[in-house]
Amino acid sequence: MTQIAKSFDLPAEIVILSRGYWSSVLRRLLKDKVSVACMVVLAIIILATIFAPLLSLYDPAVGTVIHRLKPVGTEGYLLGTDELGRDMVTRLLYGGRMSLLMGILPVLFALLIGGTLGTIAGYAGGRTNAIIMRSTDVVFAFPSVLLAVAIAGALGAGFTNVLVALTVVLIPPVVRITESATTQVRSLDFVEAARASGAGSFTIIRVHILGNILGPVLVYSSSLLSVAIIMAAGLSFIGLGAKPPTPEWGLMLNTLRGAIYSQPLIAALPGVLIFIVSLSFNLLSDGLRSAMDVQ
Amino acid sequence: MSETIFDAKNLTVRFKTDQGMITAVDNVNIHLKKGQVLGLLGESGSGKSVTLRSILRILPQHKTEISGHVTVGNKDVLSLRGKALANYRGGEVAMIFQEPATAFDPVFTIGHQIAETVVRHKGVSRNDANIRALEMLELVKIPSAKSRLGNYPHEMSGGMRQRAMIALALSCSPKLLLADEPTTALDATVQIQVILLLRELQQELGMATIFVTHDVGVAAEISDQVVVMYGGRIVERGGASEVLKTPQHPYTNGLLSSTVHGVAPGSKIDAIPGMPPDLAAMPPGCAFGPRCKHAIAECTAAVPELELLTATHEIACTVKPKLKAI
Amino acid sequence: MTKLKKIDFPTPILEAEGLSKTFQVRGSGFFEKPKQVYAVSDFSFTLAKGSTMGIVGESGCGKSSTARLLMNLIKPDAGVIKLEGNVVGESRAELNAFRRDVQMVFQDSSASLNPRLTIEQSIMFGPVVHGMEKAVAKEAAHAFLSKVGLEPRRFANRYPHEVSGGQRQRINIARALALNPKVVIFDEAVSALDKSIEAQVLNLLMDLKEEFQLSYIFISHDLNVVRYISDHVLVMYLGKIIEFGRAADVYERPSHPYTKALLASMPSSDPNFRTLEPPIVGDPPSPIDLPPGCGFGPRCKFQSDICNAQFPPRTDLSEHHSVACHLSDPSSGHPQSR
Numbered sequence: 041m042t043q044i045a046k047s048f049d050l051p052a053e054i055v056i057l058s059r060g061y062w063s064s065v066l067r068r069l070l071k072d073k074v075s076v077a078c079m080v081v082l083a084i085i086i087l088a089t090i091f092a093p094l095l096s097l098y099d100p101a102v103g104t105v106i107h108r109l110k111p112v113g114t115e116g117y118l119l120g121t122d123e124l125g126r127d128m129v130t131r132l133l134y135g136g137r138m139s140l141l142m143g144i145l146p147v148l149f150a151l152l153i154g155g156t157l158g159t160i161a162g163y164a165g166g167r168t169n170a171i172i173m174r175s176t177d178v179v180f181a182f183p184s185v186l187l188a189v190a191i192a193g194a195l196g197a198g199f200t201n202v203l204v205a206l207t208v209v210l211i212p213p214v215v216r217i218t219e220s221a222t223t224q225v226r227s228l229d230f231v232e233a234a235r236a237s238g239a240g241s242f243t244i245i246r247v248h249i250l251g252n253i254l255g256p257v258l259v260y261s262s263s264l265l266s267v268a269i270i271m272a273a274g275l276s277f278i279g280l281g282a283k284p285p286t287p288e289w290g291l292m293l294n295t296l297r298g299a300i301y302s303q304p305l306i307a308a309l310p311g312v313l314i315f316i317v318s319l320s321f322n323l324l325s326d327g328l329r330s331a332m333d334v335q
Numbered sequence: 336m337s338e339t340i341f342d343a344k345n346l347t348v349r350f351k352t353d354q355g356m357i358t359a360v361d362n363v364n365i366h367l368k369k370g371q372v373l374g375l376l377g378e379s380g381s382g383k384s385v386t387l388r389s390i391l392r393i394l395p396q397h398k399t400e401i402s403g404h405v406t407v408g409n410k411d412v413l414s415l416r417g418k419a420l421a422n423y424r425g426g427e428v429a430m431i432f433q434e435p436a437t438a439f440d441p442v443f444t445i446g447h448q449i450a451e452t453v454v455r456h457k458g459v460s461r462n463d464a465n466i467r468a469l470e471m472l473e474l475v476k477i478p479s480a481k482s483r484l485g486n487y488p489h490e491m492s493g494g495m496r497q498r499a500m501i502a503l504a505l506s507c508s509p510k511l512l513l514a515d516e517p518t519t520a521l522d523a524t525v526q527i528q529v530i531l532l533l534r535e536l537q538q539e540l541g542m543a544t545i546f547v548t549h550d551v552g553v554a555a556e557i558s559d560q561v562v563v564m565y566g567g568r569i570v571e572r573g574g575a576s577e578v579l580k581t582p583q584h585p586y587t588n589g590l591l592s593s594t595v596h597g598v599a600p601g602s603k604i605d606a607i608p609g610m611p612p613d614l615a616a617m618p619p620g621c622a623f624g625p626r627c628k629h630a631i632a633e634c635t636a637a638v639p640e641l642e643l644l645t646a647t648h649e650i651a652c653t654v655k656p657k658l659k660a661i
Numbered sequence: 662m663t664k665l666k667k668i669d670f671p672t673p674i675l676e677a678e679g680l681s682k683t684f685q686v687r688g689s690g691f692f693e694k695p696k697q698v699y700a701v702s703d704f705s706f707t708l709a710k711g712s713t714m715g716i717v718g719e720s721g722c723g724k725s726s727t728a729r730l731l732m733n734l735i736k737p738d739a740g741v742i743k744l745e746g747n748v749v750g751e752s753r754a755e756l757n758a759f760r761r762d763v764q765m766v767f768q769d770s771s772a773s774l775n776p777r778l779t780i781e782q783s784i785m786f787g788p789v790v791h792g793m794e795k796a797v798a799k800e801a802a803h804a805f806l807s808k809v810g811l812e813p814r815r816f817a818n819r820y821p822h823e824v825s826g827g828q829r830q831r832i833n834i835a836r837a838l839a840l841n842p843k844v845v846i847f848d849e850a851v852s853a854l855d856k857s858i859e860a861q862v863l864n865l866l867m868d869l870k871e872e873f874q875l876s877y878i879f880i881s882h883d884l885n886v887v888r889y890i891s892d893h894v895l896v897m898y899l900g901k902i903i904e905f906g907r908a909a910d911v912y913e914r915p916s917h918p919y920t921k922a923l924l925a926s927m928p929s930s931d932p933n934f935r936t937l938e939p940p941i942v943g944d945p946p947s948p949i950d951l952p953p954g955c956g957f958g959p960r961c962k963f964q965s966d967i968c969n970a971q972f973p974p975r976t977d978l979s980e981h982h983s984v985a986c987h988l989s990d991p992s993s994g995h996p997q998s999r
Contacts, residue, residue: 522944
């Protein structure tokens with residue numbers, strides 16, 4: 041085909057490296073010192089919990105009562121021992137697995153279920169939207185912590201039940217944010233152009249909508265992580281989560297309550313870790329949002 | 336003998352960006368007497384809007400470097416700070432924007448916002464300010480002005496909102512009115528009404544006006560003097576007739592010939608090839624050089640200075656081709 | 662409602678008969694009934710193959726809704742669309758085929774292209790949806806990029822935020838052409854561009870129309886551009902066609918008072934001959950709760966009783982020029998009709 045119009049633009053020497061959106065987001069994120077620090081801290085903690093068997097010297101369930109409540113820095117027990125003589129380092133590492141899983145998994149499930157519902161609601165509009173969103177509103181009306189306690193209480197204590205409870209509680213906010221983002225994107229010209237080229241709804245959602253809503257949804261979800269970690273620990277604290285002797289940070293906070301006057305540092309340790317993880321996720325979510333803001 | 340209201344010498348505005356410092360406005364000189372209307376004509380990236388915003392001092396401070404000498408009345412604009420600056424904005428100089436919907440606060444009524452400005456600048460009582468607000472709405476010919484005082488911005492149509500914005504801008508009798516494409520977003524029949532209104536008000540109240548537009552027709556309707564900007568620099572200046580009917584700068588000439596008005600339907604438009612320059616990578620010498628059909632080697636040597644062709648008509652061009660009247 | 666008398670055109674390619682669309686808007690109070698927005702009423706026209714139809718009007722006239730109705734992006738409440746003489750049905754297959762034949766170019770904006778896709782991916786999307794193989798579609802996308810004056814080597818892998826407004830519009834045009842349509846609808850496609858870039862794009866559109874044997878519908882509020890590019894012009898007011906004819910006829914001998922006012926509203930380009938009086942006062946009305954009869958009545962210098970009673974039937978002023986106005990209809994009963 042012969043070329044009709046002359047190419048009016050930059051001379052040949054100037055070549056612009058096209059950077060995809062996500063790589064530029066990553067670049068900006070890595071420039072932010074706070075975000076990098078949070079990522080490092082989280083990576084260390086997560087890796088440490090994964091490699092718990094390699095890093096700890098003891099069995100988390102076994103303790104010698106003679107050695108109970110040894111202070112931090114005791115020979116052989118780097119962070120002391122708990123009220124049953126179990127090594128704190130070991131307990132914290134193994135406990136981290138539970139705590140992190142109980143916080144992260146519900147968010148992932150909520151993303152999957154809530155994200156799907158929200159996208160459908162946002163794209164379909166009309167009646168479907170009304171049904172999904174109003175149902176979500178009903179669940180959302182309950183204070184989240186109370187709802188989680190109620191569900192976990194009804195189902196009984198245990199790891200899976202906590203997952204169920206937290207997932208249910210986290211689905212409504214995810215549905216809301218996904219629906220709102222989808223509705224916004226759906227009204228943009230390029231979606232209409234896609235409809236005009238004859239594409240079906242699923243193709244349009246897959247190609248055009250998902251990529252554009254991922255940003256705000258991801259930012260929101262990372263802030264949900266910080267909430268979920270605390271809620272999971274909270275449920276364990278009141279006895280609805282992990283069952284002893286399983287180590288878990290929230291549960292440890294409960295069992296170490298008695299030691300708060302004799303060994304305050306040890307009693308605080310699980311709380312400190314919960315705090316650090318939650319805060320890191322929160323700050324990371326902020327950093328992610330700033331990184332995504334500028335085009 | 337008309338007094339000088341506005342004088343800008345060597346006004347230069349630079350921005351800090353990821354790609355380094357870019358010069359958005361380069362060495363601009365403008366002189367306005369009382370009652371004069373200057374049409375500032377240019378396309379995207381020409382620097383016209385930045386010039387206006389630098390006069391009102393509403394550019395983001397940490398990213399902007401303004402240099403030169405700007406006076407309104409006898410106030411040195413660039414050295415104003417704090418309270419003096421706040422008094423200046425809206426008081427001696429007022430601006431009307433392109434998008435009236437976003438210029439007003441959606442949670443307050445029009446009447447409230449105008450009255451608030453009057454109270455702030457004139458220090459009169461609320462009652463007096465409300466009377467003044469009503470006066471202003473009547474001045475801009477808004478029908479049923481009294482009931483409109485209680486209207487919220489979203490309750491008014493585009494044309495009404497634009498009139499309300501003009502009322503707001505004129506409420507404190509500014510010496511200088513800055514208009515940034517105020518009619519671009521309006522329908523044709525509304526646009527001509529607003530242009531005529533502005534012309535009438537300007538003649539009646541006698542303020543100096545700088546009217547930024549990319550539309551040649553609008554510039555023709557309202558300007559006494561026309562300045563054409565390209566790449567942040569003034570490339571042509573003269574009376575409205577001179578510049579719009581006998582443009583002498585190749586860019587102005589290209590711009591006027593490439594408008595669709597008057598071109599025989601079906602025939603090719605004499606378009607200017609290429610694109611406006613990237614302010615971060617300006618070509619050496621004359622900014623218009625790469626797109627100009629009269630360009631010669633000397634054009635890249637240095638940025639051309641403005642030179643008078645007649646007593647009132649000047650262009651910044653090394654070649655100065657003799658162009659025919661449009 | 663009387664229909665437009667069929668004027669003889671060579672080979673009609675796209676026709677609309679009696680298209681109407683009304684939207685519901687919630688009433689302002691809690692108990693108020695929803696209001697009707699009469700976006701488009703009884704819209705009928707014929708687009709001749711190889712010609713350009715311009716549609717002009719101001720805010721609220723219904724031109725954007727008309728574009729979407731013609732594209733089958735929204736379903737009409739009444740009326741049919743015919744492509745090459747065949748009524749376009751509602752089945753999936755028919756709509757799909759229609760989509761290949763009629764495409765649209767939107768107003769340039771940062772939202773006209775998906776910011777997460779590269780230019781070539783955006784252009785390939787349509788053909789791939791219709792079954793073209795990815796590799797073939799990619800080649801075609803590159804070919805169309807060249808056609809619109811953008812070197813594929815430099816533009817195919819860029820993202821929308823890395824190109825200028827004029828370039829984006831060229832890409833939008835390439836995207837529309839990639840499906841090899843017969844008709845292209847331009848909805849304010851050059852309105853957001855700088856004048857010098859607009860000129861380049863208009864030249865490009867004229868060339869493409871010839872090379873690909875296209876027919877255009879060009880919607881714009883810019884009267885100069887419509888005059889330049891159109892063979893026929895349609896003037897809309899409050900959702901109805903009030904004047905229609907060859908571009909030269911409508912622009913040089915406008916008949917409807919609104920058309921006259923609209924044309925007179927164009928700013929004069931001569932500083933020595935400025936406009937002294939606005940041709941019409943007030944703002945374009947909203948299509949909610951229309952005034953009865955001819956919607957233009959309240960603003961018309963020649964308004965009379967018949968104007969409020971009924972919407973004027975179409976009067977043919979000549980073979981190529983029609984208007985809907987009681988003034989021009991000798992049998993209307995308007996005191997000043999000729």
